[in-house]
Amino acid sequence: MKPVNLKRLAEELNLSVATVSRALNDRYDISQATKDRVRELASKLNYEPNPYASGLRRQKSKTIGVVVPEVANHFFSLAINGIEAVARANNYHVLIYLTHEDYERELAVTRLLANGRVEGVLVSVVNNGEDFSHLASLQERGVPLVFFDRVHEKMTTASVTTNDYESSYQATRHLLDNGCRCIAHLTVSERLSIGKRRMQGYIDALKANGIAYDEELVVHTQSNKEQDTQTIQALLLKRPDIDGFFASVESLAMCSYEACRNLGLTIPDDVKVIGFSNLDIASLLEPPLTTITQPAYAIGQEAAKILFKSIIKNMAATSAQNLELKSELIIRGSTGPTVKQVSAKMH
Amino acid sequence: MKPVNLKRLAEELNLSVATVSRALNDRYDISQATKDRVRELASKLNYEPNPYASGLRRQKSKTIGVVVPEVANHFFSLAINGIEAVARANNYHVLIYLTHEDYERELAVTRLLANGRVEGVLVSVVNNGEDFSHLASLQERGVPLVFFDRVHEKMTTASVTTNDYESSYQATRHLLDNGCRCIAHLTVSERLSIGKRRMQGYIDALKANGIAYDEELVVHTQSNKEQDTQTIQALLLKRPDIDGFFASVESLAMCSYEACRNLGLTIPDDVKVIGFSNLDIASLLEPPLTTITQPAYAIGQEAAKILFKSIIKNMAATSAQNLELKSELIIRGSTGPTVKQVSAKMH
DNA sequence: TTGTATGCGTTATCAC
DNA sequence: GTGATAACGCATACAA
Numbered sequence: 001m002k003p004v005n006l007k008r009l010a011e012e013l014n015l016s017v018a019t020v021s022r023a024l025n026d027r028y029d030i031s032q033a034t035k036d037r038v039r040e041l042a043s044k045l046n047y048e049p050n051p052y053a054s055g056l057r058r059q060k061s062k063t064i065g066v067v068v069p070e071v072a073n074h075f076f077s078l079a080i081n082g083i084e085a086v087a088r089a090n091n092y093h094v095l096i097y098l099t100h101e102d103y104e105r106e107l108a109v110t111r112l113l114a115n116g117r118v119e120g121v122l123v124s125v126v127n128n129g130e131d132f133s134h135l136a137s138l139q140e141r142g143v144p145l146v147f148f149d150r151v152h153e154k155m156t157t158a159s160v161t162t163n164d165y166e167s168s169y170q171a172t173r174h175l176l177d178n179g180c181r182c183i184a185h186l187t188v189s190e191r192l193s194i195g196k197r198r199m200q201g202y203i204d205a206l207k208a209n210g211i212a213y214d215e216e217l218v219v220h221t222q223s224n225k226e227q228d229t230q231t232i233q234a235l236l237l238k239r240p241d242i243d244g245f246f247a248s249v250e251s252l253a254m255c256s257y258e259a260c261r262n263l264g265l266t267i268p269d270d271v272k273v274i275g276f277s278n279l280d281i282a283s284l285l286e287p288p289l290t291t292i293t294q295p296a297y298a299i300g301q302e303a304a305k306i307l308f309k310s311i312i313k314n315m316a317a318t319s320a321q322n323l324e325l326k327s328e329l330i331i332r333g334s335t336g337p338t339v340k341q342v343s344a345k346m347h
Numbered sequence: 348m349k350p351v352n353l354k355r356l357a358e359e360l361n362l363s364v365a366t367v368s369r370a371l372n373d374r375y376d377i378s379q380a381t382k383d384r385v386r387e388l389a390s391k392l393n394y395e396p397n398p399y400a401s402g403l404r405r406q407k408s409k410t411i412g413v414v415v416p417e418v419a420n421h422f423f424s425l426a427i428n429g430i431e432a433v434a435r436a437n438n439y440h441v442l443i444y445l446t447h448e449d450y451e452r453e454l455a456v457t458r459l460l461a462n463g464r465v466e467g468v469l470v471s472v473v474n475n476g477e478d479f480s481h482l483a484s485l486q487e488r489g490v491p492l493v494f495f496d497r498v499h500e501k502m503t504t505a506s507v508t509t510n511d512y513e514s515s516y517q518a519t520r521h522l523l524d525n526g527c528r529c530i531a532h533l534t535v536s537e538r539l540s541i542g543k544r545r546m547q548g549y550i551d552a553l554k555a556n557g558i559a560y561d562e563e564l565v566v567h568t569q570s571n572k573e574q575d576t577q578t579i580q581a582l583l584l585k586r587p588d589i590d591g592f593f594a595s596v597e598s599l600a601m602c603s604y605e606a607c608r609n610l611g612l613t614i615p616d617d618v619k620v621i622g623f624s625n626l627d628i629a630s631l632l633e634p635p636l637t638t639i640t641q642p643a644y645a646i647g648q649e650a651a652k653i654l655f656k657s658i659i660k661n662m663a664a665t666s667a668q669n670l671e672l673k674s675e676l677i678i679r680g681s682t683g684p685t686v687k688q689v690s691a692k693m694h
Numbered sequence: 695t696t697g698t699a700t701g702c703g704t705t706a707t708c709a710c
Numbered sequence: 711g712t713g714a715t716a717a718c719g720c721a722t723a724c725a726a
Contacts, residue, residue, distance in 0.1 A: 001487070001488075001489075003703095004462070005703060005704085006703065006704065006705095007703075015712080015713090016712065016713045016714075017703085017704080017705095017713090017714095018704095018705080018706090018712075018713060018714075018715090019711080019712055019713070021703095021704065021705060021706095022705085022706095022711095022712090025705080029711060029712085030711065030712080031711060031712090034711080034712085046458070046461060046484065047462075048458060048459070048461045048462035049462065049703085049704070050403070050462050050463045050702090050703050050704070051462070051463065051464045052399050052402040052403040052408065052463055052464075052702085052703080052704090053403050053702070053703030053704040053705090053718090054703075054704050054705070055399040055704090055718095056397070056399040056400050056403055056702090056703080056704075056717095056718050056719065056720090057703080057704045057705045057706080057717075057718050058704080058705070058706095058718085059718070061399065063442075070428075071418065071424045071427050071428055071431075072421070072424040072425050072427075072428050073424070074419070077418045077419040077420070077424045078419050080418050080419075080443075081417075081418055081419050081445065084418075084443070084444075084445050093442050093459075093464070094442065094443050094444075095410075095440050095441065095442055095443075096427075096431070096441050096442075096443045097431075097441075098428065098431050111393070111395060112395070112440075114393060114395045115351070115394075115395035115396065115397050115398070116397045116398065116399055116719090117398045117399075117440070137393065140348070141348075142348075225627075254627075254628050254631060257628075257631050258631070279628075280572075280601075281601050281604075281626075281632070284601060284604050284605070284632050284633065285628070285631050285632055285633065286631065286632065286633030286634075287633075350719095352719060352720085353719065353720065353721095354719075354720095362696080362697090363696070363697050363698075364697095364719085364720080364721095365696080365697065365698075365699095365720095365721075365722080366695085366696055366697070368719095368720060368721055368722090369696090369721085369722090372721080376695060376696085377695070377696080378695060378696090381695080381696085396719085396720070397718090397719050397720070399718085399719080399720095400702090400718070400719030400720045400721090401719075401720050401721070402702095402720095403701095403702050403703065403704090403718090403719080403720080404701080404702050404719080404720050404721050404722085405702085405720085405721070406702070463703090695726105696725100696726085697724105697725080697726075698723105698724085698725075698726090699722100699723090699724085699725095700721100700722085700723085700724100701720105701721095701722095702719105702720090702721095703718105704717100704718090705716100705717090705718090706715100706716085706717085706718105707714105707715085707716080707717100708713105708714090708715085708716100709712100709713085709714080709715095710711100710712085710713080710714100
């Protein structure tokens with residue numbers, strides 16, 4: 001089967017390749033009659049320009065890259081949703097790369113994106129590895145970069161995050177207000193800025209309420225659900241005075257549910273639980289989980305919008321474009337004696 | 348900043364562009380000394396071949412496309428995970444497109460993939476629209492196509508699905524065995540083969556147990572969660588004899604939970620619920636949800652493997668490559684008087 | 695073992 | 711208005 005390209009169209013229409021190209025691009029210097037003839041045949045043959053040829057010529061890929069730790073995760077899948085919507089509105093394509101929290105993988109992916117494959121990149125970085133030179137060199141190569149949610153603080157580029165410090169402070173205070181005195185903090189990373197901010201909010205809220213920070217109550221997990229559940233169970237056995245869990249990621253809140261169930265502890269009577277989460281059915285859990293919910297879709301959307309601004313202006317994204325969105329504290333049964341359906345906007 | 352391309356390398360090394368190209372591609376006719384020199388500089392300058400140039404020249408994009416209705420969905424995000432793993436193993440890139448169940452969008456996306464952007468496509472089709480000529484023409488253009496989960500039965504190409512008929516039969520029988528006599532079927536689509544198979548399993552299981560099929564008990568939903576919940580509530584009010592729900596998608600099982608809660612009905616005492624679902628925390632719901640769980644990751648993985656076989660052999664995927672994986676019935680509290688943690692493999 | 699020349703499909707520049 | 715031609719960056723057939 002003969003390929004459908006400009007040459008083919010030109011031959012069948014007795015026109016030059018150049019004219020056909022210009023007609024399809026609706027250039028002003030082509031007569032309407034010719035444009036019509038060209039378009040008719042093009043649509044008849046289902047002509048579609050070869051993106052590799054026009055990309056090479058124009059030095060544009062019309063593609064952005066998205067680098068995330070995971071996709072099987074409510075937060076990231078919603079963010080990708082938002083990103084895809086913006087990309088589509090701009091007629092851009094979306095390449096997706098999963099790092100699975102593997103720094104080496106992030107490095108490899110970054111290399112692949114260095115030479116024209118994409119016009120810009122959205123990244124949520126892995127939680128191990130503080131070196132970001134690979135990302136900086138991407139930027140030096142002229143590929144604009146926007147962080148979302150998980151950022152390298154010291155790198156000068158745009159980012160979209162949430163008010164993690166405030167949220168953590170508020171979450172911790174919420175547990176304290178509801179009577180908790182010994183609150184464990186479940187977290188995946190203390191290195192990442194996001195981890196630090198969430199940790200600091202936790203610590204400051206404790207201090208403000210006259211409670212000493214106890215390092216033993218901080219659990220750094222990094223593995224699979226089964227192991228994390230075991231770790232949490234071990235902590236509960238070691239420290240039976242624990243009466244609250246603050247989970248900085250959704251999966252750890254779920255692990256604490258499992259751990260409590262395994263040990264015969266009742267939530268919220270024995271232990272209260274609050275967690276960062278984008279779980280849409282948090283209210284159907286037993287008990288319904290009190291959450292701090294990030295505006296995941298909006299985060300993806302805004303990050304993509306900032307990226308496209310950089311792409312259009314043909315310059316690197318700057319730290320001046322940093323955007324902080326607000327998370328929402330949604331109070332449910334896991335932190336109170338009664339099941340409240342109150343939804344309090346954070347300010 | 349000067350671009351890092353073959354020309355640049357060639358100039359700095361006093362070699363021809365061709366030699367540099369061959370050295371980097373490790374061709375046998377280049378001396379080891381030259382290869383070493385070239386590689387050293389390439390790695391020093393972080394040279395990465397321009398994919399648009401080599402793609403154009405080799406007529407290979409090293410990219411596959413994934414077209415799915417959604418990503419914020421446990422099944423699809425797990426499948427994408429599996430796809431990405433296989434693509435990565437083959438050094439391919441993954442373009443992702445979300446159709447949001449919009450047939451027009453599927454059409455538009457298909458057009459974009461027609462001319463060299465991808466070497467193959469994995470599709471889970473939208474549930475409205477029975478015409479698949481757009482996909483067939485993709486295939487005619489030489490782009491191999493593999494369906495996963497949601498297929499067009501009449502189209503001759505490879506597909507990876509699950510034993511939907513059996514699973515539905517088994518799910519319905521499970522409800523019957525546990526005492527249900529009036530089972531509503533919640534479904535999103537009767538047009539798609541997957542919808543038909545699931546419906547048929549439901550009908551046949553009823554028949555085999557001497558229960559008449561009642562069309563009124565079949566709910567076709569298509570909108571958002573709030574509306575679906577309303578629809579289910581309305582049905583429950585109209586037919587108070589309903590004592591079981593069989594949801595053919597996860598979200599509808601959740602809607603039935605909401606509906607029951609809103610009406611003050613208790614699961615599983617008043618109504619039992621079973622649903623297709625890849626929710627990892629089904630066991631933490633109140634009550635824990637009995638599920639038919641598809642091997643989502645494996646589905647993505649196998650579909651991608653089949654696609655790569657076609658790409659390597661440079662020919663269309665055939666129906667002979669159809670693969671059917673088995674779903675698993677996981678019995679939990681929502682279908683029984685007691686909370687069983689039995690997990691029974693289907694055979 | 696290396697260099698020269700050509701072409702992948704498209705778009706931009708220059709003629710006419 | 712339209713046609714020839716060059717160039718984007720790379721890989722390969724053919725020369726040397």
